[in-house]
Amino acid sequence: MSKVVLDVSVSLDGFTAGPNVRAEEPMGDGGERLHEWMGGEGPGGEADLDVRRQVDAAVGATVIGRRTFDLGLRPWGGTPWPGVPGFVVTHRTRQDLVGDNGGTFAFGGLEAAFRRAKEAAGGKDVLVLGADVARQALRAGLLDELWLHLVPVLLGGGTPLFAGEQVELVQEGTPVAGSASVTHLRYRVVRG
Amino acid sequence: MSKVVLDVSVSLDGFTAGPNVRAEEPMGDGGERLHEWMGGEGPGGEADLDVRRQVDAAVGATVIGRRTFDLGLRPWGGTPWPGVPGFVVTHRTRQDLVGDNGGTFAFGGLEAAFRRAKEAAGGKDVLVLGADVARQALRAGLLDELWLHLVPVLLGGGTPLFAGEQVELVQEGTPVAGSASVTHLRYRVVRG
Numbered sequence: 001m002s003k004v005v006l007d008v009s010v011s012l013d014g015f016t017a018g019p020n021v022r023a024e025e026p027m028g029d030g031g032e033r034l035h036e037w038m039g040g041e042g043p044g045g046e047a048d049l050d051v052r053r054q055v056d057a058a059v060g061a062t063v064i065g066r067r068t069f070d071l072g073l074r075p076w077g078g079t080p081w082p083g084v085p086g087f088v089v090t091h092r093t094r095q096d097l098v099g100d101n102g103g104t105f106a107f108g109g110l111e112a113a114f115r116r117a118k119e120a121a122g123g124k125d126v127l128v129l130g131a132d133v134a135r136q137a138l139r140a141g142l143l144d145e146l147w148l149h150l151v152p153v154l155l156g157g158g159t160p161l162f163a164g165e166q167v168e169l170v171q172e173g174t175p176v177a178g179s180a181s182v183t184h185l186r187y188r189v190v191r192g
Numbered sequence: 193m194s195k196v197v198l199d200v201s202v203s204l205d206g207f208t209a210g211p212n213v214r215a216e217e218p219m220g221d222g223g224e225r226l227h228e229w230m231g232g233e234g235p236g237g238e239a240d241l242d243v244r245r246q247v248d249a250a251v252g253a254t255v256i257g258r259r260t261f262d263l264g265l266r267p268w269g270g271t272p273w274p275g276v277p278g279f280v281v282t283h284r285t286r287q288d289l290v291g292d293n294g295g296t297f298a299f300g301g302l303e304a305a306f307r308r309a310k311e312a313a314g315g316k317d318v319l320v321l322g323a324d325v326a327r328q329a330l331r332a333g334l335l336d337e338l339w340l341h342l343v344p345v346l347l348g349g350g351t352p353l354f355a356g357e358q359v360e361l362v363q364e365g366t367p368v369a370g371s372a373s374v375t376h377l378r379y380r381v382v383r384g
């Protein structure tokens with residue numbers, strides 16, 4: 001069964017990007033710090049790479065916020081995972097877009113994006129990209145799990161991961177101590 | 193050497209108490225959820241009790257915010273740890289107060305409270321209680337470590353642990369998976 005998963009790197013003060021997100025700095029000021037662990041360097045780096053491999057193996061489709069799409073298209077060079085279809089949440093109807101890496105983007109509303117992504121995932125998981133669309137999914141009861149990569153930095157501002165949602169979660173599995181720059185945590189969303 | 197430690201339970205959305213903190217509900221609406229792990233119940237509860245024992249063994253003195261003191265004095269029945277001296281950060285000079293459990297409270301400004309607490313700790317650690325005084329200590333470069341008990345709930349509002357500070361941290365040791373209701377993490381503050 002496809003799960004809908006928010007997989008995201010977040011600072012200890014709860015930001016998924018630093019202040020001043022813009023085309024030249026899609027992660028905002030200082031926000032690239034949140035992705036350093038992905039390089040798998042230093043002691044514990046192998047655990048980080050294992051976590052990345054697990055995510056890569058799990059993803060069957062993605063749901064992507066419109067702003068994340070606009071900012072990500074160029075750095076990704078196509079869909080975030082090559083060949084893995086992306087469903088972009090937007091109010092404007094647009095024709096499907098084939099990315100340079102073979103993945104196809106489709107465009108539509110929130111519920112349709114998740115429905116179509118689950119169909120397309122072929123039993124694998126649907127990964128959600130973008131804090132705003134993730135919060136919408138959380139509020140709409142569409143999110144099954146949260147995979148957090150908790151980075152020990154206080155950015156002091158930026159894009160908050162949460163903003164007023166009230167949700168009970170349950171830990172899944174054991175926290176993974178990666179390199180000094182991250183802890184990997186998994187949570188299941190408890191349905192009300 | 194005495195370390196200055198902020199040891200605090202925090203929700204996944206970064207609150208150390210729920211909304212509407214008041215005398216009858218010192219943890220605010222829903223905030224008692226953050227302390228459930230301390231009961232050590234359910235699978236993994238023994239790990240939670242181990243963490244508590246480590247904290248209890250480490251504490252030599254406390255620095256306490258004025259508001260936390262006002263709210264805590266009655267539920268604590270004296271100092272937060274029996275016999276362990278507390279230094280309350282306040283602008284108003286007051287005479288020392290001996291709590292019902294044998295611990296003494298002294299009152300003074302921020303820097304004096306930390307200096308006196310380190311002297312009183314006898315080589316053990318100084319624990320900081322109260323989000324506001326903890327942030328003041330962080331900004332003043334007085335905080336050495338953060339011991340977080342990360343509770344998988346989104347409270348949606350309340351007392352934020354962080355509010356605009358920019359700090360780099362380094363993980364210490366390995367995250368401890370406690371019961372389903374908490375993960376225990378330790379971080380060292382990197383001096384700029």
